[in-house]
Amino acid sequence: MxxxxxxxxxxxxxxxxxxxxxxxxxxxxxxxxxxxxxxxxxxxxxxxxxxxxxxxxxxxxxxxxxxxxxxxxxxxxxxxxxxxxxxxxxxxxxxxxxxxxxxxxxxxxxxxxxxxxxxxxxxxxxxxxxxxxxxxxxxxxxxxxxxxxxxxxxxxxxxxxxxxxxxxxxxxxxxxxxxxxxxxxxxxxxxxxxxxxxxxxxxxxxxQEFHVLADSGEDAIAYSDDDGYASNVETAATLPVGAPPAPTAAFEKVSTPGARSIEDVCGVLGVTAEQVVKTLIVDGDDGPVALVIRGDHELNAVKAQKLDGVASPLTMADPKTVRAATGAEPGFAGPIGLDIPVYFDHAAAALSDFVCGANEADAHFRGVNFGRDLPSPAATVDIRNVVAGDPVPGGTGTVSIARGIEVGHIFQLxxxxxxxxxxxxxxxxxxxxxxxxxxxxxxxxxxxxxxxEQNHDENGIIWPAPIAPFDVVIVPINAHRSDAVREAADALYAELSAAGLDVLLDDRDARPGVKFADAELIGIPHRLVVSDRGLAAGELEYRHRRDSESRALKREDVLALLGSPAVT
RNA sequence: CGGGGCAUGGCGCAGCCUGGUAGCGCAUCUGCUUUGGGAGCAGAGGGUCGCAAGUUCGAAUCUUGCUGCCCCGACCA
The missing domain is CATH 3.30.930.10 (Bira Bifunctional Protein; Domain 2)
Structure with missing residues (x-):
């Protein structure tokens, strides 16, 4: 072309x-x-x-x-x-x-x-x-x-x-x-x-999903470093952990005016998010249901909406429902004394001396312990997103998190x-x-x-060879004033085309800088520059899109380098 | 759908607050010069200022309605 x-x-x-x-x-x-x-x-x-x-x-x-x-x-x-x-x-x-x-x-x-x-x-x-x-x-x-x-x-x-x-x-x-x-x-x-x-x-x-890995991906993927395990975070399981350590702190109610978020509570009480429990009130099949997770964890909607009695799709309860269920404004719910079904995430149930809402405006409990201040849950559930460092389900080691773009999905219907x-x-x-x-x-x-997303730099696209719109771009320098350059470029174009390559010949009467910039923007893998200077030496200038420097190439070696249409 | 923002030539923007006949850069066209990393000079074309009402002697600019586009949106409990 x-x-x-x-x-x-x-x-x-x-x-x-x-x-x-x-x-x-x-x-x-x-x-x-x-x-x-x-x-x-x-x-x-x-x-x-x-x-x-x-x-x-x-x-x-x-x-x-x-x-x-x-x-x-x-x-x-x-x-x-x-x-x-x-x-x-x-x-x-x-x-x-x-x-x-x-x-x-x-x-x-x-x-x-x-x-x-x-x-x-x-x-x-x-x-x-x-x-x-x-x-x-x-x-x-x-x-x-x-x-x-x-x-x-x-x-x-x-x-x-x-x-x-x-x-x-x-x-x-x-x-x-x-x-x-x-x-x-x-x-x-x-x-x-x-x-x-x-x-x-x-x-x-x-x-199963096929994900192209890229930082801008909309999905998070949990995987093990030995590649034995990979799952969308939506479904990646978290495992039960051991019983909580013995209590060391006294149970007390503390005033936390206006502290509705985990961040606020941590600030007021001087604790970290993993010492706090958040109690989310969601709609259920027969009235609201409470889901309790650790303060630094995220609720996983896909998992939560599969629980018995929880509405699917998962819906957060409206403030009126929260007030009716907890007796407090949203932001101060806690598992103690709740008269609705309560599900505890594995990690939340493994805490001791933790902080939770007091079901009362502007108040939280601290030094809370299972078996003492509230009953130990009969069972715990998996309702949070995995995070980096969690143990690999059914394997050894810990998971890492990567971002991916879902490009394929296979399914047994x-x-x-x-x-x-x-x-x-x-x-x-x-x-x-x-x-x-x-x-x-x-x-x-x-x-x-x-x-x-996966293949670019500051100058433009870098196509993987198999899907590049052209395999090679020929850039003649000063073709309008040099018959030799023009003829050499045309001959090269004909030869490479005949060899089955998709060739782009930049025959515009433009300055070299313009041509180089466009060639890089559109991401053609191989670039061949034809100039009087090179012709005198029987050479072309070759540069791969990923390279930072050009190198001289004998005219007769071009096809050997670019090979068949299956160039790399 | 809820919240926010934007709409002015092909693209990126200024002008709007404080109404007075629309401007800049890039791109495009012509000529001359230039030619190894997005050239220079001179000239040219191209915009009913998203649409519709209204206010006004006068609206890109003020008011109202509509349309389109962009961004954010369980993680607060």
Whole structure:
């Protein structure tokens, strides 16, 4: 591609709308343009990257035996009513009405459509196992789209759905996708981690997420240093700890006027957050429920809403309910004397001589001890987020925390949809069996943003070679006044193109500095400079995007260095 | 959805408080000079100041409504 014909416009300044670096660089490098909130045009340069990501995903899905199809983006409401999700899915669903006043939605996912296909097409166990996939535009009406393509409303996703006769078959199909995903992210050249994930409301099923590691990631991942354990913090377990030490302090009520937060209480009483307990009042199935965790810990909503009697989704009780339940304004609740169900987190129940709210305005207790000032809880629960240094569940050592961007999710669905929608086949004994389903997603467009988050510097993007829009950029110096340079650049362009490389020839009549800056901004892995100076010596100047210095390269050695399309 | 902020040429911004016919940088076009890290000079084009009402002799500026965009939002108990 000749730069002068490519219509690329780069931006020197950072558009005000872009918060994170990948979004800024995608706009500056001309990969995307925003149409409206969470909806983007993929410009030619960006589309090249997208296509490369798609190609790798497609190759590996095909290799794993999955079959590509394309389902409709627009789906009838009836299908979603069958699965029960027309009401469940809520505002994420973009609803559309046609001229006959019939309801449709723009598909945010395709379980309903694929299950409908399956129940029509699949009649016999002999057709199984089967895995259908598509690469397609989805729409989810996110509450707050942000971070460019990382949390867009319209986005491209690869979604696959497996069908098996039984749980063993499903496990095998799931494993095949796990392995395919691992190959995909390795081939994309990204640092990633597979983590255990929340299986949501479907329950009992296996679920894992693939995260690209980046400090700006929206998810926190807990992992063990030996890589034996990795889980989304949402689901990472914390373990019970031993009984509390013996009391040493006397129980007393202290005045803490206005000290509603843990921070306030610590300030007033001169204690640290891990000596304080916070008592959160949440809505329950039969009135409010109290959750007690250590002051320095965070409540984990995913875990808490699974407790008996706790409302799901987790909802904090309103102030009126808190007053009724505790007899005090919010900010002074404590577990002593509460007449509602109380759950103690493992770590909170291991404290002695601790501080808690007194269920009375402007007062806390201190020197509180289980078995003396309140009964020891019969059982303790896991309702907090893991923190770095916690013991690894089921392993040895302690966990570390990293940030990740979720780019893939694999899931054993079981029979949720096949049951609701009647997708069955006959087994070898001639009996009807409900299909066991798995679903497997990859965020194609999100991968592009994630790759940039992980690979950039102050000058711009540094594409991993497998998804770079161009493999190499040729920068002629003073081509307008040197026929030799122009001819050499053209010849090089022809030769590298013929060798199967994606080549960008910067034939603009621009100063070298402009060309260098743009080449770095758009992140082309290899750069070759053609100049009179170099030609005289029979050399080109080569520099990798990650290098800080250029080096001379004999003209005849160029192809050997860049090799085939599989350059690194 | 709740809270906050912003809306002026393609991009980044000033002007608004204290009404008086719109400006700067970048980008774009023309010419000359320049050419190894985002050139210089001279000139040019491009804006119903988000939309709609209102106040006023006069509104980018003041008032009201609407729309769009951006940021924050269990962790307080």
């Amino acid at each position: 000749r730069y002068s014909r490519f219509g690329l416009t780069t931006l020197k300044e950072v558009p005000a709308e872009a918060e994170i670096v990948s979004h800024q660089l995608m706009l500056r490098a001309g990969l995307i343009r925003r149409l409206t909130s969470g909806i983007f045009t993929w410009m030619p340069l960006g589309l090249r990257v997208l296509r490369k990501v798609e190609a790798i995903v497609r190759e590996e899905m095909d290799r794993a035996g999955a079959l590509e199809l394309v389902m409709p983006a627009v789906q009838p409401a009836e299908l979603w009513e069958e699965s029960g999700r027309w009401d469940e899915y809520g505002h994420l669903l973009l609803r559309i009405r046609d001229r006959h006043e019939r309801d449709f939605c723009f598909g945010p996912t395709h379980e309903e459509v694929i299950t409908d296909i399956a129940r029509r097409e699949l009649k016999s166990y002999r057709q199984l196992p089967l895995n259908w996939y598509q690469i397609q535009t989805k729409f989810r009406d996110e509450i707050r789209p942000r971070f460019g393509v990382m949390r867009a409303r319209e986005f491209v996703m690869k979604d696959a759905y497996s069908f098996d006769l039984d749980a063993d078959g499903l496990a095998a199909s799931y494993q095949a996708m796990h392995d395919a995903y691992t190959r995909i992210f390795e081939r994309l050249g990204l640092h990633f981690r597979v983590v255990d994930a929340d299986s949501g409301e479907i329950g009992g099923s296996r679920s 079981g029979t949720k949809y096949s049951e609701a929608m009647g997708a069955k086949v006959l087994d070898p004994d001639g009996r009807e069996r409900v299909l066991e389903m798995g679903c497997y997603g990859i965020g194609i467009t999100r991968i592009v943003g994630a790759a940039i």
